[in-house]
Amino acid sequence: MIDDFARLSVSSLSRHYGRRKALSRVTFTCDAGDIVGLLGPNGAGKSTLLAILGTLLAPSEGTVEYGTVTAEKGGAGLRARIGMLGHDLFLYPELTAFENLVFFGRMYGLRDAPARATAALDRAGLGERAHDHVSGYSRGMRQRVALERALLHGPRLLLLDEPFTGLDQASAAALVARLREEQARGVLIVLATHDLDVVDGLLTRELFLRNGRLMSVGTGEGPLRDRYHAAIMAS
Amino acid sequence: MTKLNQIELALAGAMLAVAPWIIDAAPYEATMGLVQKIFYFHMPAAWLFLLAAIIAGTASAMFLFGKKRDMDGWALAAAELAVVFGIITLVTGPLWARKAWGIWWVWDARLTSSLILWMIFVAYLLLRRYGGPGADKLGAGMALFGLANVPFIFVSVNVWRTLHPQTSVVPTLPVQMGGPLWFCITAFFLLFLALLGMRARLERQRVRIEDLYLAEDEA
Amino acid sequence: MKDFFRVAWLVVRKDLMVEARSLEVVSTTLFFALTVVLVFAFGLVREGTPVGDVSAAILWIATAFSGTLALGRTFERERQADTLRALMLAPADRPAIYAGKLAGMLLLMALVEMVLVPLVGLLFQAPILGHPVHLAALLLAGTTGFAAVGTLFAAMLVRARSRDVMLPILLYPITVPVMIAGVRGTAALFQGTPDEALARFWIALLVFFDVVFVTLALWTFEPVMTE
Numbered sequence: 001m002i003d004d005f006a007r008l009s010v011s012s013l014s015r016h017y018g019r020r021k022a023l024s025r026v027t028f029t030c031d032a033g034d035i036v037g038l039l040g041p042n043g044a045g046k047s048t049l050l051a052i053l054g055t056l057l058a059p060s061e062g063t064v065e066y067g068t069v070t071a072e073k074g075g076a077g078l079r080a081r082i083g084m085l086g087h088d089l090f091l092y093p094e095l096t097a098f099e100n101l102v103f104f105g106r107m108y109g110l111r112d113a114p115a116r117a118t119a120a121l122d123r124a125g126l127g128e129r130a131h132d133h134v135s136g137y138s139r140g141m142r143q144r145v146a147l148e149r150a151l152l153h154g155p156r157l158l159l160l161d162e163p164f165t166g167l168d169q170a171s172a173a174a175l176v177a178r179l180r181e182e183q184a185r186g187v188l189i190v191l192a193t194h195d196l197d198v199v200d201g202l203l204t205r206e207l208f209l210r211n212g213r214l215m216s217v218g219t220g221e222g223p224l225r226d227r228y229h230a231a232i233m234a235s
Numbered sequence: 236m237t238k239l240n241q242i243e244l245a246l247a248g249a250m251l252a253v254a255p256w257i258i259d260a261a262p263y264e265a266t267m268g269l270v271q272k273i274f275y276f277h278m279p280a281a282w283l284f285l286l287a288a289i290i291a292g293t294a295s296a297m298f299l300f301g302k303k304r305d306m307d308g309w310a311l312a313a314a315e316l317a318v319v320f321g322i323i324t325l326v327t328g329p330l331w332a333r334k335a336w337g338i339w340w341v342w343d344a345r346l347t348s349s350l351i352l353w354m355i356f357v358a359y360l361l362l363r364r365y366g367g368p369g370a371d372k373l374g375a376g377m378a379l380f381g382l383a384n385v386p387f388i389f390v391s392v393n394v395w396r397t398l399h400p401q402t403s404v405v406p407t408l409p410v411q412m413g414g415p416l417w418f419c420i421t422a423f424f425l426l427f428l429a430l431l432g433m434r435a436r437l438e439r440q441r442v443r444i445e446d447l448y449l450a451e452d453e454a
Numbered sequence: 455m456k457d458f459f460r461v462a463w464l465v466v467r468k469d470l471m472v473e474a475r476s477l478e479v480v481s482t483t484l485f486f487a488l489t490v491v492l493v494f495a496f497g498l499v500r501e502g503t504p505v506g507d508v509s510a511a512i513l514w515i516a517t518a519f520s521g522t523l524a525l526g527r528t529f530e531r532e533r534q535a536d537t538l539r540a541l542m543l544a545p546a547d548r549p550a551i552y553a554g555k556l557a558g559m560l561l562l563m564a565l566v567e568m569v570l571v572p573l574v575g576l577l578f579q580a581p582i583l584g585h586p587v588h589l590a591a592l593l594l595a596g597t598t599g600f601a602a603v604g605t606l607f608a609a610m611l612v613r614a615r616s617r618d619v620m621l622p623i624l625l626y627p628i629t630v631p632v633m634i635a636g637v638r639g640t641a642a643l644f645q646g647t648p649d650e651a652l653a654r655f656w657i658a659l660l661v662f663f664d665v666v667f668v669t670l671a672l673w674t675f676e677p678v679m680t681e
Contacts, residue, residue, distance in 0.1 A: 019449070078545075079545040086536050090536055090540035092468070092537055093535065094471075095472060104544065107461065107544040299674060351627055351630045366611075369613055373611065375678070376610060390659060392634065394638075
């Protein structure tokens with residue numbers, strides 16, 4: 001297990017697939033309590049960036065430092081401190097929500113995985129359906145389970161790929177509140193999203209990405225939609 | 236092409252050009268007659284086929300575990316040569332077999348082993364060609380497994396079937412036949428070295444062009 | 455070390471649970487194995503009796519074909535919700551995840567073989583009960599070798615293009631020694647006067663193959679799975 005880090009620094013990060021550049025020289029930092037938003041059209045490199053931050057993908061060039069550690073040195077101890085909500089949700093449809101959470105909890109070495117899973121499902125408002133198969137859930141419900149899955153082991157760095165997809169207004173508001181809670185506890189949050197209205201005011205820093213490049217960095221002031229258009233459309 | 240490659244290629248070309256006369260001058264083998272002469276090409280090709288497989292497997296292991304990017308180029312070059320020399324082996328083998336044993340294909344131990352090993356490297360090339368991004372690493376795993384498999388293929392096929400002339404045939408060959416054989420082995424080996432060096436270099440340059448292309452776009 | 459087995463066990467148990475719910479891989483694989491045996495029967499049985507000693511070959515070919523199918527399906531399922539990535543993301547020993555997937559595969563193939571062996575015995579008059587221990591050892595060692603290579607290849611092909619066709623293309627040439635040893639060893643047991651010594655030789659070869667390739671796979675799993 002490695003110590004909790006207070007800063008994530010990404011410098012000159014690139015990832016190529018042959019000649020296609022999914023990500024090109026992206027540099028930014030994220031400190032404890034920051035909620036960094038990755039914003040941009042499809043194919044902007046948001047998912048690639050999240051995969052690299054989650055240590056699933058090795059960068060072609062550049063470095064990512066979690067505090068003072070790199071992914072290569074951090075290994076399993078570092079992975080234990082990262083929570084990730086993938087675009088495809090990372091859930092087994094044949095298992096119940098409870099079983100999913102317990103399985104992943106145990107994979108993360110949590111001794112009290114069942115208790116945590118119960119608590120998490122209650123918090124997500126799915127306590128009653130905890131023992132239903134995930135395949136019978138609506139997209140929004142799965143999304144909520146997947147989020148609890150990512151948070152179950154109390155990660156230091158939280159990576160979310162389109163967390164608002166399929167959520168109704170109430171659930172989205174609950175998620176925003178939840179993220180603020182985690183933020184207050186000093187968790188570093190990086191999220192990719194298309195829902196500009198939902199995250200307006202939530203983000204402390206915005207990275208506007210297009211074609212794998214970082215177009216500009218916002219600091220969370222003024223209407224997000226305007227700044228998005230200025231950053232993405234203008235150039 | 237580097238200077239060394241040029242020399243190797245020139246030497247190999249010259250030697251292979253005169254090889255027919257040298258092979259012609261070598262004495263006729265008593266029972267096999269003219270067909271035995273195919274042996275002068277068959278055996279060097281078979282040896283280099285195995286050498287190429289070993290290089291491809293070793294380079295792949297170094298690429299995979301040592302994270303040496305250049306090694307991937309060597310592995311690819313060696314795998315392609317393994318397929319080329321494998322074809323020569325697999326074509327000349329049955330030609331010999333037709334005369335020696337009266338049928339085109341016999342499930343002879345060494346010929347069958349060669350066929351399996353050849354298929355492993357064809358599969359490797361197919362993976363490299365059609366596997367999409369990340370195929371280099373997957374290919375490295377395949378080549379490594381292919382190399383580790385050689386002794387198993389050899390033992391299993393040998394116990395299964397055996398017809399081939401024993402390996403000890405070379406040192407005991409009369410000098411008149413041994414001389415030309417070693418001549419051909421040297422010629423083929425030089426050709427192999429030249430092709431391997433050139434192909435690996437080509438691959439390195441391709442990687443560099445990709446890098447430059449990517450860097451150009453950044454600026 | 456204790457952690458290694460704990461993680462491997464978690465993965466096996468999860469796979470069994472998923473399979474118990476859907477029965478998808480078991481049922482399709484079993485039925486596929488049955489069709490393979492039948493197709494061979496139509497080709498190789500003349501006037502009610504099989505030609506030569508084909509029963510051993512049919513048993514192993516059906517095992518290999520259905521094993522390939524099961525490997526493909528099992529990992530396709532891990533790909534659907536990107537759960538293989540989720541496993542890679544967990545702070546567990548990655549070779550332990552491989553070991554778990556391998557063990558799950560072995561259990562599944564053992565189940566298929568439990569149906570295949572009596573079926574081949576029944577349809578082709580193979581003396582399957584002549585040397586049950588030797589036969590079981592051959593099947594266990596052979597299946598382990600096949601699944602060890604297959605699990606690694608199927609796992610790494612999850613993110614490759616044209617993975618469906620790539621799996622058999624890569625897997626069969628590498629597992630030729632397993633097929634030869636399995637078929638010849640089984641044939642040695644099925645023939646008129648069984649040759650136990652020969653069967654034991656093939657078992658030994660298979661065990662050796664297993665040791666080398668399981669070690670190699672545990673070793674290569676981490677580097678080939680990091681993209």
